[in-house]
Amino acid sequence: MKRQKRNPADRAFYKGYLAALHNKSMDSxxxxxxxxxxxxxxxxxxxxxxxxxxxDKTTKAQKLEIYSAVSTDIQYPDGWSTV
Numbered sequence: 360m361k362r363q364k365r366n367p368a369d370r371a372f373y374k375g376y377l378a379a380l381h382n383k384s385m386d387s388x389x390x391x392x393x394x395x396x397x398x399x400x401x402x403x404x405x406x407x408x409x410x411x412x413x414x415d416k417t418t419k420a421q422k423l424e425i426y427s428a429v430s431t432d433i434q435y436p437d438g439w440s441t442v
Contacts, residue, residue, distance in 0.1 A: 371395040372402035373423075379406025380419060 371390060375398065378387060385403055390396035409419060 367395055368398045371398040375399035375402025376406035376423070379403045379410060
């Protein structure tokens with residue numbers, strides 16, 4: 360399958376959002392510093408806020424679709440999807 364060029368900032372935000380949903384700490388950021396680090400942290404904060412606000416799986420799935428900078432074939436945790 361052909362890989363598309365992806366925006367690294369969008370990808371970092373998406374990965375941070377997923378990390379927060381999987382209950383990982385902010386210290387688990389794979390980026391040392393720079394723009395990607397800040398985007399990952401921003402995604403983590405938004406994901407953590409959604410987690411604390413009690414968003415259900417459907418709402419989280421919809422937000423993941425919006426942030427899906429990685430691919431159109433997203434692997435959702437616990438078997439849920441937007442379909």
